[in-house]
Amino acid sequence: MFIRNFFILFLILVSPSVLCRVEAAEGSGLIRIHRGSPVVDLNDILKSNSNILSESDVKRICAEITGRYHERGYTAFYVKKAVLNKDGTVDLFFNEAVVTEIIVTGISGRIDDVAASIFSRGELFNESVLNENISETKKKFNIRQINVSIRRGDGEQIVLRAHAVEKINEIGTEIFNSPVYGVLPEMTYRINYGGFLAGASFSSSFNQEERSCSRGSIYFNTDSIPGNLYFTLSADVTDKKDSLAENEKLIYSHKSLTAKGGFGYNSGPAWIKFFITGTADELKDYPSAEEGFSFSGFQLKLNYDNSLYKIDYDDITAGEIDFSSGWNFIEDRPSSKIVLNYLFNIPLYSGFFFSLNGNSFYTSDKEMFSHVYVYDRFFPCRDDDFSIASWRIVTGADIAYELIKRTVYILPGFKLGMHNADDENNNVYAASMKVLFNTEKVRIELSYLYDVNLNFRDGFFMYSASAVY
Amino acid sequence: MKKSFIFLFIFIINAVSQPLFADIQDFKKIIEDYLSVNSIKSSITQYIYLDDGSTEVFSGNYFAASKGFIRIDYIRPESQTIVVNDTGLFWYYNDRKLLFFSEKKSENTGSIPALMNVIPADSMKDIEIVDEGIKFYSLFKTAQVYSVTSKKNKTKMILWIDPVLKIIKKKYILDDTGHEMMKEEYTDYTEIEGIFIPSKIELKARTSSGIVHTVTEYSNIVINSRIEKDLFKFKITPEMKVRMLNVH
Numbered sequence: 001m002f003i004r005n006f007f008i009l010f011l012i013l014v015s016p017s018v019l020c021r022v023e024a025a026e027g028s029g030l031i032r033i034h035r036g037s038p039v040v041d042l043n044d045i046l047k048s049n050s051n052i053l054s055e056s057d058v059k060r061i062c063a064e065i066t067g068r069y070h071e072r073g074y075t076a077f078y079v080k081k082a083v084l085n086k087d088g089t090v091d092l093f094f095n096e097a098v099v100t101e102i103i104v105t106g107i108s109g110r111i112d113d114v115a116a117s118i119f120s121r122g123e124l125f126n127e128s129v130l131n132e133n134i135s136e137t138k139k140k141f142n143i144r145q146i147n148v149s150i151r152r153g154d155g156e157q158i159v160l161r162a163h164a165v166e167k168i169n170e171i172g173t174e175i176f177n178s179p180v181y182g183v184l185p186e187m188t189y190r191i192n193y194g195g196f197l198a199g200a201s202f203s204s205s206f207n208q209e210e211r212s213c214s215r216g217s218i219y220f221n222t223d224s225i226p227g228n229l230y231f232t233l234s235a236d237v238t239d240k241k242d243s244l245a246e247n248e249k250l251i252y253s254h255k256s257l258t259a260k261g262g263f264g265y266n267s268g269p270a271w272i273k274f275f276i277t278g279t280a281d282e283l284k285d286y287p288s289a290e291e292g293f294s295f296s297g298f299q300l301k302l303n304y305d306n307s308l309y310k311i312d313y314d315d316i317t318a319g320e321i322d323f324s325s326g327w328n329f330i331e332d333r334p335s336s337k338i339v340l341n342y343l344f345n346i347p348l349y350s351g352f353f354f355s356l357n358g359n360s361f362y363t364s365d366k367e368m369f370s371h372v373y374v375y376d377r378f379f380p381c382r383d384d385d386f387s388i389a390s391w392r393i394v395t396g397a398d399i400a401y402e403l404i405k406r407t408v409y410i411l412p413g414f415k416l417g418m419h420n421a422d423d424e425n426n427n428v429y430a431a432s433m434k435v436l437f438n439t440e441k442v443r444i445e446l447s448y449l450y451d452v453n454l455n456f457r458d459g460f461f462m463y464s465a466s467a468v469y
Numbered sequence: 470m471k472k473s474f475i476f477l478f479i480f481i482i483n484a485v486s487q488p489l490f491a492d493i494q495d496f497k498k499i500i501e502d503y504l505s506v507n508s509i510k511s512s513i514t515q516y517i518y519l520d521d522g523s524t525e526v527f528s529g530n531y532f533a534a535s536k537g538f539i540r541i542d543y544i545r546p547e548s549q550t551i552v553v554n555d556t557g558l559f560w561y562y563n564d565r566k567l568l569f570f571s572e573k574k575s576e577n578t579g580s581i582p583a584l585m586n587v588i589p590a591d592s593m594k595d596i597e598i599v600d601e602g603i604k605f606y607s608l609f610k611t612a613q614v615y616s617v618t619s620k621k622n623k624t625k626m627i628l629w630i631d632p633v634l635k636i637i638k639k640k641y642i643l644d645d646t647g648h649e650m651m652k653e654e655y656t657d658y659t660e661i662e663g664i665f666i667p668s669k670i671e672l673k674a675r676t677s678s679g680i681v682h683t684v685t686e687y688s689n690i691v692i693n694s695r696i697e698k699d700l701f702k703f704k705i706t707p708e709m710k711v712r713m714l715n716v717h
Contacts, residue, residue: 103675105648112679163646226646268647311649311673311680348607350656350671405518405682 031061035080036094039124040072052088062092069096073128076150076158097125100157106164107143114141118148118162125150125158144192174203176464179380180373182208197221207241210251211386214239226268232275234260243386244287244368253284254369260299271303281330283369289330294370297326297335313406313438314353318343328365337363337370345400355398355411362391374428379417380460381430381449387421394418398434409436415449429453442467495613495635502664508534508696509666511687513541518682531687538701552703559703568709604629606638624650634658636665650675661692 030053031046045064053061062079069077076097083091099122102115117137119130134146145165153159172188186203197220204214219234236258244250262275279295305318319342328335340360347353359378363370374387379394398413411434418427434447443466450459513531516524529543536555543549548563557572601614612629629639636658642651651674655667668687673680705711 101676103644103650105644105646161644309648311652311675315652346605346607354607404522406680 030088031090031092034091034093035096036092037096037124039096040069040074042068053084053090055084058082058084058090061090065092073126074124075127076125076152080156095156097152097156097158099123099125099160100153102160102162104162104164110141114143114164115162117141118146119160130160171469172466173469174464174466176377177462178205178213178377179375179383179460179462180209180211180377180386181205181213184213196223210241211243212241221264226266229263229265232260232262232264232273242369244388250285252286252369254286255282256280256294258295262299269304269306269309271301271305273299273301273303275299275301277324277326281369286369289367292330294328294330294365294367295324295326295335295337296329297324299324312347313409314345314347314400314402316343316345328370331366333364333366335363335365335370337361337365348399351402353400353402355400355413356396357398358393358395360391360393365390374417374419374421375460377462379415379428379430379449380447380462381415381417381428381432381451382454383458383460387419389419389421392417392419396432398432400436407437407439409438410434411436430459441469495630495632499630499635499637506535506664506666506692508532508694509690509692510694510696511668511690514686514688516684516686518684532696532700534696534701540700550703552701554701554703556703559705561703561709566709568705568711570705570711570713601627606631612638634665637667648675657686659690661690664692666690666692 033042033046036042042065045061045068059082062082066077066079069075074096076095078095078097079092080095081091081093083093085091099119102119102121104111104115104118107114114137117140118133119125130148130150134148137143138146141164143164146162147164148160148162151159151161169192170190172190174186174188175183176186177183182205184203184205186201188199188201190197190199192198198218200216200218202214202216205212206214215236215238217234217236219232221232222228222230236256238254238256240254241251242254244252256279258277258279260275260277262273262277264271264273266272275298277295277297277299278293280292281289281294282291283289300323302321303319307313307316307318310316320340322337322339324335324337326335327333338360340358342356342358344356345353346356361372365371368388371388371390372392374389374392375382375385379392394415394417396413396415398411400409400411402408403410411432413432413434415430415432416427417430418425420426429452430449431452432447432449434445437444443464445464446462448459448461450456509532511531512528514526514528516526518524526545527543528545529541529549532540537553538555539551539553541549541551543551550559550561550563552559552561557570560569561567597618599616599618601616603611604614606612606629611632613632615628615630617626617628618624625643627639627641627643628637630636631638637655639655640651640653641649644650651672653673654671655669656671657667657669658665659668660666666687668690669684670687671682671684673682
């Protein structure tokens, strides 16, 4: 406990770097060594000098000692000071360079284990050991690449900063209840190996309600590490049973396949992707069409998400703009779609932050199978209302309180939804209360949202839980 | 719709009713103000938030002087004396007569440590300052953001400055991949002799053992008063159990 407190207080007071190592000292005849450890055998160098030493002797000895350390891999070692005393004895002050801190970035979990595997804090820095450890760490933790920068801290000790690029082999699960489709479990799998990232996901409501949704997708990227232009391919399949706005009882079946191919570029938190894409649809029990291509054109996606780069959740900014333009062969007219999602967290006061969030959708398509349910998971303020709109703008503002440091948040809030269901422009005001549990691996969200112009009980309780393994 | 217009109106009025930026000269003035502080005395209370949800509290008296000299006399949770001087770091548990000692290994920066590293470790000549524009630091308040990059290494410091009060609100330290390694928030400013001094500093730092989270509160702050040099001396006496530490 002392060491931990010592570290924390030292961090506050002086410097973020820390080292706790009991110092060894040794002496040998004419040459006294200070701050040296027995890790490298210097006896032959020290014992060969039995006479009174001259300045040139001292220089030679220092060079030999430095060379010996460097040969053994202790490449950060140097003789900090050599004092030739009047009596011909020498005091040599070593800096053997201890690794004081190992900071790992670029991976979502197992940071402590990876750091410990790369090097042991408190040990003398040894480049050979580091290289061996990096190889072992890559194998052990399925990491594709580890770039380690070696720097001297304030006290000339060693700080290792390791940026890892994972070979992701990750399973994600999520479950949430949709106001339209019921409970939807989802499973995702991602694998990143040798410069390739591939993934698949599947979710289904398993026909719990009249309306149902099953969705599957696969994707494949070439090396998508920051700074790389990469190629991407994906395919999405959906099988839905939906209703028309004019007649809620009329349920039609809608199957679609969307294929995309294009390029992406990311520079850390910001991404840009450009696709050539097409969507083939098959409809049953739908009044005006049976099958065809509802879209063929291009798609531009702009993403920004700094959550992996920030220490605090209340500093996070994330946003996505998805713009598609092309031709709708079913309607035989141009088609364009825009999807916008955003989240801005702005700290207000200690423990409080303002969270501005929203979701917007627009399509120029006239057919309702291309439209969205107004009160879906992005605006779940009404239960049993299956209104459909070709555009919808939802803007939300939450005042968030950090109930448990960096883990549990309470977010009372307000949402304004604008849409054109039933060919009329409508505004809906909704109040919400949300509880968020957010950790590195698990996220649980409970919320209740209701239309303030309706009865409180007509709102919708929504839950979602996700975890990454 | 009407409500949204009202909200937008309030938002714009608040945004334009204050100067939206501080220029580089203002920024340099802030740094120079801090550099003009030669000594500081205060009471100190530190809260350390642990992973298990508990909080440890330390309190005592704090003294700092230029050349990086510090002395803290902790009263709570137990009597401890910490001295940082040109010899090294002395951390003494008075009741246990236990001393942890570390010899000084590097030259000090010349700036007073009381301001908790607000001042760049380098002198003003060795840093590159870039105006990064305006950002919100609360709902209706904007901050002028500057990045300060040391020419000696790739670590970047981001400073958020209130353009009206000309005070530093936040400081971030980023590594060369852009990940935040440390975040400090400065609040409860007190104007002392024309210099705004933060009396509460919250620190979060990314370390190999997770995020370290602390809050340090300063009270009864006095700056540029005479502090006896002997205060920063530490004499090792025979009854002390001495353990060596390499800390720097």
